[in-house]
Amino acid sequence: MANSRNDILRALRAAHVPPKPLPDLPTSGVQYPDVHAQFAKSLSDVGGRCIFAGDGDIEIALSKLPEYASAIRVLSLVPGAKKANVNMAAIIDPTELADVDVCVLPGQLGVAENGAVWVVEDGFPFRAGWYLAQHMVLVLRADTIVHNMHEAYERISVGARGFSTFISGPSKTADIEQSLVIGAQGPRSCTALVV
Amino acid sequence: MNEGTTEHPENAAAFVANDARLKWHDQSLWFVREKRDRASSVIPEWESLRALGADIKAHTLSRLADYLEEFEKKATALGAHVHFARDAEEHNRIVHGLLRERNVTRVVKSKSMLTEQCGLNHHLEAHGIEVIDTDLGERIVQLRHEPPSHIVMPAIHLKKEEIGDLFHDTMGSASGISDPKVLTEVARGQLRGNLLAAQAGITGVNFAIAETGGFVVCTNEGNADLGTAIPPLHIASMGIEKVIPRAKDLGVFLRLLARSATGQPVTAYSSHFHGPRPGGELHIVIVDHGRSEILGREHYRRTLQCIRCGACMNTCPVYRRSGGHSYGVTVPGPLGAVLAPHIDPKKHRSLPFASTLCGSCSDVCPVQIDLHQQLLLWRGDLGRAELIPLRKRAASQLAGWVLARTWAYEFLGRIARWILPKLPKALLRANDWGRQRELPPAPKESFREMYRRRRGQ
Numbered sequence: 001m002a003n004s005r006n007d008i009l010r011a012l013r014a015a016h017v018p019p020k021p022l023p024d025l026p027t028s029g030v031q032y033p034d035v036h037a038q039f040a041k042s043l044s045d046v047g048g049r050c051i052f053a054g055d056g057d058i059e060i061a062l063s064k065l066p067e068y069a070s071a072i073r074v075l076s077l078v079p080g081a082k083k084a085n086v087n088m089a090a091i092i093d094p095t096e097l098a099d100v101d102v103c104v105l106p107g108q109l110g111v112a113e114n115g116a117v118w119v120v121e122d123g124f125p126f127r128a129g130w131y132l133a134q135h136m137v138l139v140l141r142a143d144t145i146v147h148n149m150h151e152a153y154e155r156i157s158v159g160a161r162g163f164s165t166f167i168s169g170p171s172k173t174a175d176i177e178q179s180l181v182i183g184a185q186g187p188r189s190c191t192a193l194v195v
Numbered sequence: 196m197n198e199g200t201t202e203h204p205e206n207a208a209a210f211v212a213n214d215a216r217l218k219w220h221d222q223s224l225w226f227v228r229e230k231r232d233r234a235s236s237v238i239p240e241w242e243s244l245r246a247l248g249a250d251i252k253a254h255t256l257s258r259l260a261d262y263l264e265e266f267e268k269k270a271t272a273l274g275a276h277v278h279f280a281r282d283a284e285e286h287n288r289i290v291h292g293l294l295r296e297r298n299v300t301r302v303v304k305s306k307s308m309l310t311e312q313c314g315l316n317h318h319l320e321a322h323g324i325e326v327i328d329t330d331l332g333e334r335i336v337q338l339r340h341e342p343p344s345h346i347v348m349p350a351i352h353l354k355k356e357e358i359g360d361l362f363h364d365t366m367g368s369a370s371g372i373s374d375p376k377v378l379t380e381v382a383r384g385q386l387r388g389n390l391l392a393a394q395a396g397i398t399g400v401n402f403a404i405a406e407t408g409g410f411v412v413c414t415n416e417g418n419a420d421l422g423t424a425i426p427p428l429h430i431a432s433m434g435i436e437k438v439i440p441r442a443k444d445l446g447v448f449l450r451l452l453a454r455s456a457t458g459q460p461v462t463a464y465s466s467h468f469h470g471p472r473p474g475g476e477l478h479i480v481i482v483d484h485g486r487s488e489i490l491g492r493e494h495y496r497r498t499l500q501c502i503r504c505g506a507c508m509n510t511c512p513v514y515r516r517s518g519g520h521s522y523g524v525t526v527p528g529p530l531g532a533v534l535a536p537h538i539d540p541k542k543h544r545s546l547p548f549a550s551t552l553c554g555s556c557s558d559v560c561p562v563q564i565d566l567h568q569q570l571l572l573w574r575g576d577l578g579r580a581e582l583i584p585l586r587k588r589a590a591s592q593l594a595g596w597v598l599a600r601t602w603a604y605e606f607l608g609r610i611a612r613w614i615l616p617k618l619p620k621a622l623l624r625a626n627d628w629g630r631q632r633e634l635p636p637a638p639k640e641s642f643r644e645m646y647r648r649r650r651g652q
Contacts, residue, residue, distance in 0.1 A: 004279045004280060004281045004285060004483075005279035007281060008263075008279055008281060008435065008481075008483045008487060009260040009263065009264065011483070011487035011488075011490075011491070012259045012260040012263070012435070012487050012490060013260045014491065015487065015490040015491040015496075016491075017256055017257040017258075017259075017490060017496065018257060019257050019258070020250070020253045020254040020256075020257045021250075021254060022251065022254045022440060023247055023250040023251060023254070025247070025441075025443055025444065025446065025447065026240070026247075029238070029240055029244075029450070030237075030238055030239055030240065042460060045460075046459065046460065046463070094424060094425050095391045095425060098387070098391060111461075113238075113450075113460060114459075114460035114461040115460070115461075116461050116465070125473050126424070127420070127424045127472065128420075128421065128424035128425055130417075130420065130424075131417045131420045131421045131424060132421065132424075148446075148450070149445075149446040149449055149450050149461075150443070150446040150447075152446065153442060153443040153445060153446040154443065158404070158407060158409060158442045158445070158467050158469070159273075159404075159406075159407035159408070159409055159442065159469050161469065162273075162468070162469050162470045162471070162472060162473070163466065163467070163468060163469070163472065164466075164467045164469075165420070165464055165465060165466040165467060166449070166461065166464070166465040166466075167463065167464060168460070168461050168462070168463050168464075168465075169463050170463065171415070171416050171417040171463060171464075172415050172416070172463055173331045173332075173379060173415060173416050174348075174415075174457070175330070175331040175332035175335065175348065175349070175350055175379075176331070176335075176350070176355050176358055176375035176378055176379060177223070177353075177354065177355045177375060178223055178226060178227065178348070178351070179355075179375035179376075181375050181376050181379040183379070183380075183383065184331060184379060184382075184383060184415070184416035184417065184418070185329065185383055185386050185387055185390065185416050185417055185418050185421055186416060186417030186418075186420070186421065186463075186464075187417070
């Protein structure tokens with residue numbers, strides 16, 4: 001195998017591709033007059049939902065969500081979700097998360113151009129929770145919402161965690177005749193709760 | 196089919212014969228192309244973003260060995276194991292070895308054209324390992340025992356009624372169901388069961404970051420994430436060209452990828468993997484499989500800039516009207532038609548001719564690959580290598596001779612305008628593309644004659 005590695009690298013160097021400069025990147029791109037309104041619109045366009053809770057109680061905002069109101073098993077890593085009843089510390093195997101109805105997790109940053117929320121696996125050893133729960137609520141601060149992906153990458157540190165991801169709306173597919181269906185293998189809904 | 200060759204027009208014959216289905220396929224893909232247009236037009240800097248994507252990729256290709264070494268070093272430092280494979284066979288051997296050593300018998304796989312190209316599923320199944328494709332489109336074609344017909348929408352060639360019948364036969368759903376919502380729900384139940392029971396997860400790689408040693412996988416279903424969050428072993432297969440220099444370059448490529456592919460602003464999940472999950476193992480297999488040879492070919496190396504969005508397929512008038520399976524290769528459409536002849540020019544000699552050279556593929560390409568130029572280059576190279584059929588070669592030579600001589604062109608044009616209305620329709624049947632077509636009406640005068648007459652007035 002060491003030979004394959006060296007063979008491949010040698011072949012690539014032997015290709016003698018003339019040097020090309022690495023371009024500088026824009027630190028900015030498309031800008032919106034109202035970055036919060038655009039974030040909410042982008043998220044709704046991809047089948048998600050954005051709720052501005054203001055300075056209000058998280059539980060009050062959550063209780064207005066039908067899937068939260070009817071949830072039996074709720075996992076939350078965000079303080080203030082009173083219905084949370086799944087004890088993370090007691091979970092041994094990620095498959096135990098398969099019957100969680102709603103997962104409430106913190107988001108680090110939001111992106112207006114595509115409704116994506118950046119999440120990292122801090123304090124959450126089972127990344128499966130983002131995907132196995134039937135419904136997903138991401139809680140993020142209003143002042144973290146940026147216009148576009150260039151600004152987002154300026155602010156995040158992607159290599160700092162083993163796993164991190166941009167989540168833009170619920171799990172979906174259009175693999176059957178291009179009909180958009182929400183809820184493929186992952187969460188059937190994705191709500192961004194902006195505080 | 197000719198011995199040892201894949202003839203696109205012959206393969207497309209059955210697809211083309213079903214007129215209603217052809218029109219439906221054409222419109223399905225055009226619908227996606229229009230979504231791409233809308234998604235890109237709302238980004239004022241779209242064209243400069245394309246140029247930036249192209250420049251970053253061109254730079255990376257000029258220092259590919261350095262960036263792969265840097266990626267390997269950083270990924271290893273994060274606790275991942277990095278393997279190199281010269282070809283498909285070595286890739287499959289490495290993956291199977293990793294699974295065998297851990298007694299894995301049930302694997303879930305998210306979409307990866309590289310593993311498809313390597314024939315990984317068949318290899319593992321031959322060794323008694325069950326492989327479940329977890330992307331819905333891929334699962335559908337896997338259950339039908341056929342290859343994907345598109346790299347982003349693997350089951351775009353199938354009708355919902357056919358998928359309903361398939362699910363009835365293979366998953367025991369009620370017969371006669373064709374509602375995509377209901378069918379997706381049936382698959383959801385099955386696939387979540389497969390994901391929860393998996394012992395290992397295999398994914399592709401959309402972008403590998405030299406600076407950090409991590410990589411990004413983009414899906415809409417979240418299946419790559421589920422498939423790697425549950426089982427303890429994650430194997431990621433990537434082509435050598437997937438590496439990019441810096442993490443912030445992702446800002447460019449994630450903006451380009453989904454908008455070009457499906458017209459979405461970004462995929463639902465863009466997951467960044469840096470090292471194995473707690474208590475788990477991560478293996479990255481870096482595969483050459485002919486790519487370093489393409490890098491050595493000056494005029495063709497730009498095809499390695501490709502980020503696999505599929506936009507060139509969605510816009511291609513030939514792909515839309517002949518279906519992905521007619522290309523006989525894992526990657527169909529304009530991109531496949533320029534990649535396949537590198538692997539076997541004789542076998543895939545007809546593919547560069549499966550194009551109108553309209554240039555639409557180059558216009559939509561998010562990293563500005565000159566696809567229609569590459570198709571034209573291949574035609575010349577295949578002709579010079581005498582790999583195209585004698586009839587086509589003779590016709591090209593004759594056309595070349597005529598087009599170089601104004602008098603011959605004018606003379607033959609006059610003859611054609613006179614004789615065309617008198618020709619029997621049967622003559623068209625001698626040509627693969629002519630079979631479904633009518634002879635064009637002959638104009639009374641040529642443009643040149645019309646120009647002379649008007650100027651003389």
